[in-house]
Each structure stands twice: as C-alpha cells, then as structure tokens.
Amino acid sequence: MRILFATPEVSDFIQVGGLAAVSAALPRALRDFADVRVIIPGYPAVLRGLSDLKTVGRCQPFAALPAFEINLGHTVDGLTYYVVRCPELYERDGTPYGDSRGADWSDNNxxxxxxxxxxxxxxxxxxxxxxxxDLVHANDWQCALIPGYLEWHYAHIPTVFTIHNLAYQGVFDRSSLAPLGIPEASFNIDGVEFYNRLSFIKAGLVYASHLTTVSQTYAREITTAEFGCGLEGVLQQRANRNQLSGILNGIDETWDPRTCSSLLQPFGAGDWAERALNADDVRDQFGLAVSRGPLFALVARLVHQKGVDLVIESAQAIVDAGGQIVVTGKGEPRFEEALLEAQTRSPRSIAVKIGFDDVEARKIFAGSDFTLMPSRFEPCGLSQMYAQRFGSLPIGHRTGGLAETIVDGETGFLFDHVSAPGFLGSLCRAFSTFGMKDRLDHMRRAAMAQAFSWNQSAKSYAALYRSSI
Structure with a gap:
C-alpha cells in the first residue's frame, strides 16, 4: 500500500501539540505494513532538518492559491518526507499556526x-x-480539505481523516470559497457550510471515506451535544454507517526510564532510590525546597480544555498539605500569569516554566510523584502515558483517552465531574496513597508495567487502510 500521511506538524522538526508526536511515531510504526510517506509544509525548521531535499515537481496557481513546488527528502532513519515549498506562506518566524505573540496568521485559510x-x-x-x-491519511482541520479537493477533482482515492481535537475546526468567512477553489455547490448543510461560514474540518468529516479519532471513548463522546462542538449530527451519521472509529494513540519506545538519556539517573520499577535522585534534580533545577512531601507535575498546554483553572484553584491546598507543584507549558496568557503569581506567593513550593522542552518534560515525569490532568475533555492524551511509564501516577478526569489508559486506583486516579470538589477528591486520594508506601509501590509498579506501544495502533490503521482501498 502507498499511503500519503498529511500533517501540519511533526516532532522531528516542529511541535505545538500531541499531533506532532503522533505524526513522527505512527508513520514509522506503519512502515512494516505500507510504503508511508509524510507530507508537511516547508517551515524553516523542516528545511533545516532535511539535508537531502530535491524538487520532484511544481504546481501552477489554482484559484487564488499561489504556485508551489514539492521537495522530497528523508530523515536519518529513512522516513520519506514530501515538503510543500512556498516561501511566502510557510517560511516565517513563529509557530505553524501563528506569530511569536501567539496570534493566528491571518491567511491560515x-x-x-x-x-x-x-x-x-x-x-x-x-x-x-x-x-x-493508494490512500491519503489526513490529520486535523489543517489537512481537512484534502478529501474535498479529491472529491471536487473527481479523484477516486480513498481517504482516512483523523480528528485529534474537534475543538479546533478551521472556520473562515464564506468569501474564502472562490479564492480557495471550493465549489459554491458544496456550501450547504451536507458540505462545508457551518453556520453560514466555511468549515475546513467539516470538509474532512463529510468527504473522507472513513473517520477516526484517537480513542474509542472520544469517538462516542463527539457524537453527543456535550462534546460534538456543533458537529455531532454529521458525526452521528458517519457512526451510524460504521464510518467512525476510535484508535488509541501510543507512545514511542524512547519513553523508557531504564534507557532514557535525558534523566540524571535511569531507573526501573522498584529502583525508588534512583528515582528519588531524579526528584531531587527537578527540585534543584526549579528552585524548589528539599521536601519529603509529594511532587505534583503539570506538563500541558495551558488552556481551558486542560483544566488549568482547577490546578490554579487547588494549588494552595496542595501546598498547605505539604505538596509541591512544578509546571511547564505555554498557552493562554491568563493562565500563564495566574500560575506565575502562584509561584510568586510560594516560590519554594511552586515552580513554573513558561515554554516546553522535551528533555525538561522527561525529567519532570521521572521526578514527580503525580501528574495533574484535570482535562475537561481529552481526545487521547499522551502525558498520562508518559507519566505512567516513568512512575508518575496521573490524576485525570474520566473522559476520552484518560478513561481508557488510567486504571483508577491501580495506575492513577480518575474523577467523574469537572469541578473543584471532584478534583480535590482525587488529590486527597493521592496524598493518602503517598503516605502508604506499600500502596504507592504497588501503583507505581503497575503504572510502569503499562504497555502503550504503537504496534497495536499501527495494525489497526493498516487494517483500516486495507479495507478502504
């Protein structure tokens, strides 16, 4: 099978969210089953990261879209990349989606x-x-017009469209239709129209051969009004036709504390003295006081979805009970500011680093006792998998992938309602467990034994590809 895997970000070069990690790992896991090639925009980081790029073709302007060329290159381990070269669109400072201040690019459409x-x-x-x-696998709203363009150009190529987070939809003014080469006839309730605007993600939901999302629980949730973001109707229709699947993400094999080179001291299950050295390292690096109490970690995008407000609201209670909190992430200014204010009030108990660094994140997972994930919704989530592999017990809301990957009371803690009392209840359970060393040892061992390999996910995707071609 020849599979074109389309993504707007990949951790080989540039990462904003979990999609980048998936886009690096899944195509590699699929190489046992197919000829998989990744296509990505030609951001500066991509051009720097691929040294063997060569031009394989050029395309003339279409509608009001500019001309571009496509380059072919390879990573050191042989993964094939196609890079869309259009300097005026992609060779900019900032993120794939916005400028360095966090504002979306005005021409993202x-x-x-x-x-x-x-x-x-x-x-x-x-x-x-x-x-x-033979098939295109498109990911999130940035790639969602691919099934549409294939449909509008009468190309009979099957497509799989994966929803990594339905809350991000790519909605633009209907005046974009003609400039983007989208037929006016497609602007209706059964096409790309969404409350009289153009929805990129709806094009994927309508025109793709099959829809997937990143956990079975989230696949069910998005067919409801609570989680469907206004698109639950079309999603329920696809589900009724058996065209919506949930395939859980995995994590790559580098998330192994026995071999991870980022850690001060590698360790395995039961090597708690060695793990404690990593905790001391984190406390030292972040300026926290030496403590015998539990260390809680928040490694996340600092946005409303992640329940950051609940962490802020509960921070003083954690500190008063003898706990410490270390935070790394970037997101909404209001949450960044509130967390920094909490650090100012308790500088030896709360440490906040605005930004994200993979090595730093690994150190935090290896040194923390608990990882905070009170997400309002979580399509899959990766941090709870990373945390468990490194012996940090996750505390999460029973939703999406968290419900499928955390065994309540065995490998972490789940709460049912997104509220301060619900979250505090799980925090109390965590403090209680921390005080029972045998219980803590049992849970850490169970968490570290969890297998979150990409192999099973890759088999599921390969089977879906075969059935779609």
Whole structure:
C-alpha cells in the first residue's frame, strides 16, 4: 500500500501539540505494513532538518492559491518526507499556526488550503511522476480539505481523516470559497457550510471515506451535544454507517526510564532510590525546597480544555498539605500569569516554566510523584502515558483517552465531574496513597508495567487502510 500521511506538524522538526508526536511515531510504526510517506509544509525548521531535499515537481496557481513546488527528502532513519515549498506562506518566524505573540496568521485559510491542494495533487500522481497514493491519511482541520479537493477533482482515492481535537475546526468567512477553489455547490448543510461560514474540518468529516479519532471513548463522546462542538449530527451519521472509529494513540519506545538519556539517573520499577535522585534534580533545577512531601507535575498546554483553572484553584491546598507543584507549558496568557503569581506567593513550593522542552518534560515525569490532568475533555492524551511509564501516577478526569489508559486506583486516579470538589477528591486520594508506601509501590509498579506501544495502533490503521482501498 502507498499511503500519503498529511500533517501540519511533526516532532522531528516542529511541535505545538500531541499531533506532532503522533505524526513522527505512527508513520514509522506503519512502515512494516505500507510504503508511508509524510507530507508537511516547508517551515524553516523542516528545511533545516532535511539535508537531502530535491524538487520532484511544481504546481501552477489554482484559484487564488499561489504556485508551489514539492521537495522530497528523508530523515536519518529513512522516513520519506514530501515538503510543500512556498516561501511566502510557510517560511516565517513563529509557530505553524501563528506569530511569536501567539496570534493566528491571518491567511491560515490560504496556507492550509494550499497545503491540502498540494497533498491532493501529489496523491493523484500529478507532482511526483514516480509515486502516487493508494490512500491519503489526513490529520486535523489543517489537512481537512484534502478529501474535498479529491472529491471536487473527481479523484477516486480513498481517504482516512483523523480528528485529534474537534475543538479546533478551521472556520473562515464564506468569501474564502472562490479564492480557495471550493465549489459554491458544496456550501450547504451536507458540505462545508457551518453556520453560514466555511468549515475546513467539516470538509474532512463529510468527504473522507472513513473517520477516526484517537480513542474509542472520544469517538462516542463527539457524537453527543456535550462534546460534538456543533458537529455531532454529521458525526452521528458517519457512526451510524460504521464510518467512525476510535484508535488509541501510543507512545514511542524512547519513553523508557531504564534507557532514557535525558534523566540524571535511569531507573526501573522498584529502583525508588534512583528515582528519588531524579526528584531531587527537578527540585534543584526549579528552585524548589528539599521536601519529603509529594511532587505534583503539570506538563500541558495551558488552556481551558486542560483544566488549568482547577490546578490554579487547588494549588494552595496542595501546598498547605505539604505538596509541591512544578509546571511547564505555554498557552493562554491568563493562565500563564495566574500560575506565575502562584509561584510568586510560594516560590519554594511552586515552580513554573513558561515554554516546553522535551528533555525538561522527561525529567519532570521521572521526578514527580503525580501528574495533574484535570482535562475537561481529552481526545487521547499522551502525558498520562508518559507519566505512567516513568512512575508518575496521573490524576485525570474520566473522559476520552484518560478513561481508557488510567486504571483508577491501580495506575492513577480518575474523577467523574469537572469541578473543584471532584478534583480535590482525587488529590486527597493521592496524598493518602503517598503516605502508604506499600500502596504507592504497588501503583507505581503497575503504572510502569503499562504497555502503550504503537504496534497495536499501527495494525489497526493498516487494517483500516486495507479495507478502504
């Protein structure tokens, strides 16, 4: 099978969220089953990261989309990348989606329509004369026009569209239709129209051959009004036709505390003295006081979805009970400021680092006792998997992938209602467990024994591809 895997970010080069980690790991896990090639916009970090790029084709302007070329390159381990080169759209400072201040690029509709159009052209064999796709796997709203462009150009190439987070939809003014080359006839309730605006993600939901999301629980949740973000109707229709699946994400094999080079001291299950050295290292690096109490970690995007407000609300209670909190992440200014204010009030008990660094995150998972994940919704979540592998017990809301990957009372703690009392109840259970060393030892061993390999996920995707072609 020749699979074109389309993504707007990948941790090989640039990462904003969990999609980047998935986009690096899943194509590699799929190489046992298919000829998988990744297509990504030509951001500066991508161009720096691929040294063997060569041009395989060029495309002329389409509608009001600019001309572009497509380069072919490879990573050191042989993963094949197609890179959409259009300097005016992608070679900018900032993130894939916005400037350094966090504001979205005003032309994101053009940027990701061009990317989607490029992927469709490549899939149809119109760019690289030596390769065409049997199936396109598109991810999130930035790639969601790919099934649409294939449909509108009468290309009979099956597509799988994966929803990593339905809350991010790519909604633009309907005046974008003609400039983006989207047929006016598609602007209706059964097409790309969403409350009289153009919805990129709805194009994926409507035109893709099959929809997936990143856990079975989230696949059920998004067919309801509570989690469907206004799209529950079309999602329920696809589910009724057996065209919506939940396939749980995995994590890559580098998340092993016995071999992870980022840690001060590698350790395995039962090596609690060695693990304690990592805790001391984290406390030292973040300026926290030496303590015999539990260390809680928040490693997340600092946004409303992640329940950061609940952590802020509960921070003083954690400190008063003898706990400490270390935070790393970036997100909404109001949460960043509130966390920094909490640090100012309790500088030896609360440490906050605005930003994200993978090495630092690994150290925190290895040194913390508990990982805070009070997300309002969580399609899959990766931090709870990382945490368990490194012996940090996650505390999460019973939703999405958290419900599927945390065994309540065995490998972590779950609470049922997103509220301060619900979250505090789980915090109390965590403090109680921390005081019972045998119980803590049992739970840590169980958590570290959890297997979150990509192998099973890759088998599920490969089977879905075969049934779709």
């Amino acid at each position: 053009v940027r990701f329509a061009t990317f989607s159009y490029a992927a469709a052209q490549l899939a149809m064999g119109l760019v690289d004369k030596e390769w065409a796709a």
